[in-house]
Amino acid sequence: MAILGGLGTVLGPARRGLVMTQISEVLWARFPEIYLMIFGGLLVALLIALPRGIVPANCGPVRAKAGRMSELLLAVENVSVAFGGVQALSDVSLEVRAVRSSR
8 A cells, every 4th residue: 555655664555554444344334335436436536635645755766775786686587477277477587686876
């Protein structure tokens, strides 16, 4: 729930996730036929009204650790995932590198 808690914190999205789960459960109990429409409308309204989250973080952009321009942080190679007969990923590779910010 980083959408509602802001991107710069860990506790904000966790707290907002708990709140939104409770709201969803209450809506489901009272309006089982249309609770997803109400919950979706509430989420869209909050995104429009509060684009930086309910409590926005003032920490600025996330920056990489100081180091060489192409410091390898994470490498994953040839990942495949299947669920029953559905192949979700097939031989996917990913590299995450640190990039020095010019700011």
